[in-house]
Amino acid sequence: MKVLGIESSCDECAAAVVMDGREVLSNVVATQIPVHAVYNGVVPELASRMHTEWILDVVGKALTDAGLEPGDIDGVAAAAQPGLLGSLLVGLNFAKAFAWARDLPFIALDHMLAHLYASRLAVPGRTEEPAAYPFLGLLVSGGHSIICRADNFDDITVLGTTIDDALGEAFDKVAKHYGFGYPGGAVIDKLAKTGDSGAFRFPMPKLYKKNGVSTNDVSHRCDLSYSGLKTAVINQLEQFRVKPASGENEAADFAASFQKTAIEILLRSLFRAIEDTGLATVVAGGGAAANSLLRSRLAERKDIRCVFPPLEFCGDNGAMIAGLGYQYLSRGDRSPLTVTASARVKAFKRKYP
Ligand code: KG4
Numbered sequence: 001m002k003v004l005g006i007e008s009s010c011d012e013c014a015a016a017v018v019m020d021g022r023e024v025l026s027n028v029v030a031t032q033i034p035v036h037a038v039y040n041g042v043v044p045e046l047a048s049r050m051h052t053e054w055i056l057d058v059v060g061k062a063l064t065d066a067g068l069e070p071g072d073i074d075g076v077a078a079a080a081q082p083g084l085l086g087s088l089l090v091g092l093n094f095a096k097a098f099a100w101a102r103d104l105p106f107i108a109l110d111h112m113l114a115h116l117y118a119s120r121l122a123v124p125g126r127t128e129e130p131a132a133y134p135f136l137g138l139l140v141s142g143g144h145s146i147i148c149r150a151d152n153f154d155d156i157t158v159l160g161t162t163i164d165d166a167l168g169e170a171f172d173k174v175a176k177h178y179g180f181g182y183p184g185g186a187v188i189d190k191l192a193k194t195g196d197s198g199a200f201r202f203p204m205p206k207l208y209k210k211n212g213v214s215t216n217d218v219s220h221r222c223d224l225s226y227s228g229l230k231t232a233v234i235n236q237l238e239q240f241r242v243k244p245a246s247g248e249n250e251a252a253d254f255a256a257s258f259q260k261t262a263i264e265i266l267l268r269s270l271f272r273a274i275e276d277t278g279l280a281t282v283v284a285g286g287g288a289a290a291n292s293l294l295r296s297r298l299a300e301r302k303d304i305r306c307v308f309p310p311l312e313f314c315g316d317n318g319a320m321i322a323g324l325g326y327q328y329l330s331r332g333d334r335s336p337l338t339v340t341a342s343a344r345v346k347a348f349k350r351k352y353p
């Protein structure tokens with residue numbers, strides 16, 4: 001079954017064709033980064049307008065690259081949540097129209113579940129077998145940071161999530177403040193390689209405390225918080241310096257120190273989830289799953305299996321949508337053409353306390 005997947009939740013206009021849920025026949029990602037980089041962040045109105053201008057060509061190229069005609073497609077999938085509403089609507093409605101015009105089965109799906117599915121995609125030269133359910137999902141992107149138990153492609157239980165900023169968002173905001181460039185994740189990851197991660201010691205959030213007193217409330221054991229770290233790096237940098245200023249390498253030093261703390265915050269919660277559930281397989285996904293420190297720190301844990309998507313499938317892409325879409329469609333699931341987009345998914349962000 002050849003499924004066309006369309007993804008337009010943020011600043012990537014993407015479409016792909018995937019065969020039987022795994023074999024990627026084409027994967028087209030038209031990035032709007034240069035447009036938004038001028039503003040150091042995504043401008044939602046520009047993003048949705050550009051999606052409307054690009055979507056036809058992007059889908060056309062996905063078909064051409066796969067060597068297919070529109071009539072060869074067996075099903076259509078699109079991301080319907082979460083994301084920028086105006087942007088989501090463009091891809092979703094295009095997908096609906098494509099499916100309706102050819103009377104094809106159609107499914108609207110969750111973008112974060114698609115990130116979780118991304119590591120199951122097969123690309124030439126990749127021999128790693130998909131992880132067996134259940135496993136722990138680690139979903140880290142610009143809008144979300146989720147630690148979950150996954151029992152199936154459509155069945156996750158959120159164990160921990162951010163109570164404020166997402167991991168990628170913290171990278172983006174720090175990079176924006178210091179003018180490192182957009183998006184911030186890849187820039188800081190690169191800059192950090194030449195820095196001393198011990199030059200600054202930033203605080204780790206303490207989510208167990210209420211009015212300064214430790215509580216027995218363990219419901220937040222696996223939750224995450226990045227706003228404190230972000231504030232420390234942006235507004236209180238000097239307070240956290242533990243080594244003398246290194247002159248030219250200053251930016252690299254605080255980038256490395258920030259990245260180290262950001263990843264430690266994530267790992268602390270992830271390791272608690274491993275402890276609590278006894279699950280020893282972690283499947284990562286999302287743009288920030290490209291982070292090199294996250295990958296190397298997890299590789300140190302020889303007692304757990306960590307599965308990362310190939311770098312090209314970490315960020316937003318249509319292949320993960322098509323792959324996940326196949327799973328629903330082959331089970332007989334269909335979305336009505338009246339389905340609409342949703343910017344948020346309640347369970348993916350926690351109110352605190
Ligand atoms: O999944 P994605 O493409 O879009 C969303 O669904 O948000 O993720 C984009 C996010 C951005 O915040 C970007 O800064 C972050 O992923 N990112 C990284 C890295 N590469 C991209 N964060 C940390 N380290 C990286 N190497």
Ligand code: ZN
Pocket residue numbers: 111115141142286287315316
């Ligand atoms: Zn994403």
